[in-house]
Amino acid sequence: MSVDSYLANLASEMVIRDSKKESISLSISTLHSRLKEYFGKDIIDVIKFGSYTRGTILPRRYDDKSDVDIMIVFNNDYDYKPQTFLDRLKKFAQQKYSTSYVYQSNPTIVLELNHIKLELVPAVKIYSWSDDYYNIPYNSSSWLVTRPKAFDNLLVECNKNNLNKIKPIVRLIKHWNIVNNYRDADSYQLEKKIAEEMKYSYFSCSSYSDYIKQALQVIRLYSSEYRIDLAISRIDKALNLEAEGYPYSAESEIKKVFPGI
Known part of the structure; x- marks a missing residue:
């Protein structure tokens, strides 16, 4: 995979x-x-x-x-x-x-x-x-x-602009915040910042890993910079392992950032 x-x-x-x-x-x-x-x-x-x-x-x-x-x-x-x-x-x-x-x-x-x-x-x-x-x-x-509807509409618009990848990215970031960031960031602030800052991310992002790395950069002010840098470096390592023909090692590395249940 x-x-x-x-x-x-x-x-x-x-x-x-x-x-x-x-x-x-x-x-x-x-x-x-x-x-x-x-x-x-x-x-x-x-x-x-x-x-x-x-x-x-x-x-x-x-x-x-x-x-x-x-x-x-x-x-x-x-x-x-x-x-x-x-x-x-x-x-x-x-x-x-x-x-x-x-x-x-x-x-x-x-x-x-x-x-x-x-x-x-x-x-x-x-x-x-x-x-x-x-x-x-x-x-x-x-x-x-x-204004709850205003924020809901903002997230919906951002999601549509980005090929419906923003909501999945938000869920992944929230998962990372729980398992690897020890809930250091407020969940609502994570969603809000991503919706506000990633409205036009489709210009620079295409893959889930692209979006994830940008989202981590966006929430940098709300979290530990060390943990964010560590997450990004592990994502990059997983992508490099995949490009070098080591898919199982790549999957093992990405699971360190986003483990399954």
Whole structure:
């Protein structure tokens, strides 16, 4: 197997599929119904966002901290602080999911189910004329403006511009960040930087290894330069071994950067 074939296959394995995807979708649908039943008109909307909607979430066998972000948009006529809504969501989760593990992990409420972890994020819509401006908790007492659809659209556009290689590359980089970078970089920042900086990478990249090396350069500010340089040198070594006619040694070398499960 070539280096690029190995990377492509590994990235493909990191897509949540079939019964597991159906199970997650069912859990989200059940959560939506229970939220509406519990809060009634206090809730304006329930919105999936984050890596799950972007198709860059890693299955739990690759990331045991993998989670799905759910934004619960509340009415906030009395200008409550985030902690008020966090307390209400925690009470809801403890009551409706009494056998599950529920806790606050600032600034979200985490609901751990058997097959997935859901992060419940309270939100308040900012502008009535736009469907993509929300306040979410920055901490327990202050809000932060976010535009989840804007980033999703940016990543989708970047992916299309680059022959649909960006989403697989993001998944591979996140995997590297876990196994070889010890989660030193924030997962969201990795995605954001890659989407912002690699929009026109098709001018200089064609293979998965090209894209991977550029992505590693792009995230240099968010990670250990030594680990990034080590990853790039191992990729180059794998490519050289492959060019010299040693495919098994090449595959062994690339697995040091992106091991399988």
